[in-house]
Amino acid sequence: MELLTTEEMNRADALTAASGRPVGELMLAAGQAVRDSAVDMLPDGACVYVLCGTGNNGGDGFVAARLLQESGYRVRVGIVGDRGSMRPDAAAAAALWHGPVERVSADRLEGASLIVDALFGAGLARDVQGAALEAVRLVNRSTARVLAVDVPSGVDGTTGEVRGEAVQADATITFFRLKPGHVLLPGRELCGRVRLAQIGIEPGVLDAIGSRAWLNRPSLWGSCFPVPGAGGHKYSRGHALIAGGSTMTGAARLAARAALRTGAGLVTLGAPPAVLPIYQAALEAVIVLPMDGRGGFADLLLDDRRNAVLVGPGAGADFATRELAWLALESSRSVVLDADALTSFADEPEHLFSRNKQNGNVVLTPHEGEFNRVFRGLRGSSRSKLERARAAAEASGSVVLLKGADTVIAAPDGRAAISDNAPPWLATAGSGDVLAGIITGLLAQGMPAFEAAAAAAWMHGEAAREIGPGLIAEDLPDALRPVLARLYGAAARAQST
Numbered sequence: 365m366e367l368l369t370t371e372e373m374n375r376a377d378a379l380t381a382a383s384g385r386p387v388g389e390l391m392l393a394a395g396q397a398v399r400d401s402a403v404d405m406l407p408d409g410a411c412v413y414v415l416c417g418t419g420n421n422g423g424d425g426f427v428a429a430r431l432l433q434e435s436g437y438r439v440r441v442g443i444v445g446d447r448g449s450m451r452p453d454a455a456a457a458a459a460l461w462h463g464p465v466e467r468v469s470a471d472r473l474e475g476a477s478l479i480v481d482a483l484f485g486a487g488l489a490r491d492v493q494g495a496a497l498e499a500v501r502l503v504n505r506s507t508a509r510v511l512a513v514d515v516p517s518g519v520d521g522t523t524g525e526v527r528g529e530a531v532q533a534d535a536t537i538t539f540f541r542l543k544p545g546h547v548l549l550p551g552r553e554l555c556g557r558v559r560l561a562q563i564g565i566e567p568g569v570l571d572a573i574g575s576r577a578w579l580n581r582p583s584l585w586g587s588c589f590p591v592p593g594a595g596g597h598k599y600s601r602g603h604a605l606i607a608g609g610s611t612m613t614g615a616a617r618l619a620a621r622a623a624l625r626t627g628a629g630l631v632t633l634g635a636p637p638a639v640l641p642i643y644q645a646a647l648e649a650v651i652v653l654p655m656d657g658r659g660g661f662a663d664l665l666l667d668d669r670r671n672a673v674l675v676g677p678g679a680g681a682d683f684a685t686r687e688l689a690w691l692a693l694e695s696s697r698s699v700v701l702d703a704d705a706l707t708s709f710a711d712e713p714e715h716l717f718s719r720n721k722q723n724g725n726v727v728l729t730p731h732e733g734e735f736n737r738v739f740r741g742l743r744g745s746s747r748s749k750l751e752r753a754r755a756a757a758e759a760s761g762s763v764v765l766l767k768g769a770d771t772v773i774a775a776p777d778g779r780a781a782i783s784d785n786a787p788p789w790l791a792t793a794g795s796g797d798v799l800a801g802i803i804t805g806l807l808a809q810g811m812p813a814f815e816a817a818a819a820a821a822w823m824h825g826e827a828a829r830e831i832g833p834g835l836i837a838e839d840l841p842d843a844l845r846p847v848l849a850r851l852y853g854a855a856a857r858a859q860s861t
């Protein structure tokens with residue numbers, strides 16, 4: 365599913381209007397969808413308060429108010445701003461509402477079971493202040509449930525950021541396609557449950573808009589997800605090489621298990637001689653070979669069947685790690701650089717970027733701290749997480765997976781996916797090592813870098829949901845099994861149709 369910025373959504377509206385479907389018709393359909401959602405949240409005959417602004421978001425509110433009243437609900441309408449300055453389509457919707465339009469006040473909100481928040485939607489242009497801010501605060505203090513129209517007022521639909529203050533909704537009804545602000549934090553949390561309604565905009569307009577952001581779902585990458593065929597064998601399913609660290613050996617072990625579980629035919633872990641016995645004792649199906657520094661790693665890279673390489677987990681943020689990362693990038697394999705491998709380039713990120721651009725199949729997996737160390741130019745930027753990840757992917761010539769509860773995966777060509785399926789209990793020690801291993805396992809099986817990183821982030825979240833609260837990173841590789849079963853099942857169904 366595409367995610368449309370406010371600007372892209374405006375183009376969708378304009379293209380629809382140009383094709384002969386006026387905004388008033390879309391607004392009527394939007395208002396009907398608001399009414400339907402409100403009815404689902406209300407007992408029969410309850411009292412609804414509809415809070416309207418003077419733009420088309422308010423227009424949707426006026427349509428919903430009229431339709432709810434016609435359905436037998438007690439409806440009150442309040443407006444922030446001058447009714448005389450309403451936009452034409454909103455004014456036309458307001459003209460069909462024959463009840464009073466009140467000034468917004470606490471006592472008028474009292475007794476409502478539901479507040480419909482139609483104050484600001486896609487037209488939010490600045491921080492919420494003055495009377496609008498008062499109204500937002502009254503809504504948030506009220507005990508009524510809240511249904512937001514398009515986005516909770518105060519949330520920027522493109523970035524998910526709060527402009528001043530924002531309504532906390534129980535549910536949000538939006539139109540045609542979700543917006544990044546429904547998925548990125550903090551917007552996602554303020555939306556409550558998000559519903560999507562079709563209001564008569566043809567999907568064909570998407571071609572003209574050329575949106576480059578998607579909700580991270582199997583529909584985005586499922587067609588290139590590696591599914592083992594009946595005639596396959598371990599040598600046809602790729603060979604991942606993981607550089608093992610010498611102190612934190614658990615990190616690379618977790619990554620190795622995850623790469624193997626993801627379906628890589630073989631996984632080799634290169635272990636510094638001092639800790640070789642630890643790795644050997646802890647891993648059975650993973651091939652553990654000695655790797656003595658730079659030379660040892662170069663030797664392992666001589667076997668060109670090892671087609672995907674991971675450097676970083678537990679490696680130490682030092683020059684030795686940077687050398688391994690360097691060798692991996694030079695080897696023209698698919699490469700994942702995680703954790704310490706990223707930090708090891710903090711003082712000279714341009715060196716990393718120039719190598720990435722030559723390699724062309726590289727995934728960087730920073731969390732916010734690592735991101736700020738490597739992409740110093742973007743530190744403190746007012747850009748959204750989506751735009752920062754995109755800018756980093758473009759600058760570094762690699763796929764950037766910027767971790768968090770709203771992980772963003774961005775490619776240098778501008779494609780981006782946002783994940784929304786990571787449960788809070790996934791934020792635990794070692795979880796990132798498993799994610800790096802999943803990406804490496806998918807790259808080994810020939811999945812392109814952007815799709816592999818997006819698929820891995822989704823699988824990681826799904827595995828964590830399978831496990832539930834109390835998860836520790838050791839649980840994750842095994843929990844990939846039901847997730848893979850679902851993906852293989854979907855691929856088989858797609859093939860048979």
Ligand SMILES: NC(=O)C1=CN([C@@H]2O[C@H](COP(=O)(O)OP(=O)(O)OC[C@H]3O[C@@H](n4cnc5c(N)ncnc54)[C@H](OP(=O)(O)O)[C@@H]3O)[C@@H](O)[C@H]2O)[C@@H](O)CC1
Nearest residue numbers: 377390391419420421484485486487488489490491492514
């Ligand atoms: N287009 C379509 O086809 C369809 C659109 N639909 C609906 O329209 C919505 C978008 O409508 P919209 O563009 O009119 O913007 P909207 O969010 O109502 O606000 C604009 C008003 O708010 C004002 N304003 C902004 N920020 C402010 C602030 N901080 N504090 C105070 N004022 C502020 C701004 O003032 P201005 O900046 O002009 O001074 C302007 O007056 C969209 O979300 C969806 O619900 C559906 O009906 C389906 C068809």
Ligand SMILES: [K+]
Nearest residue numbers: 481484515517
């Ligand atoms: K709203």
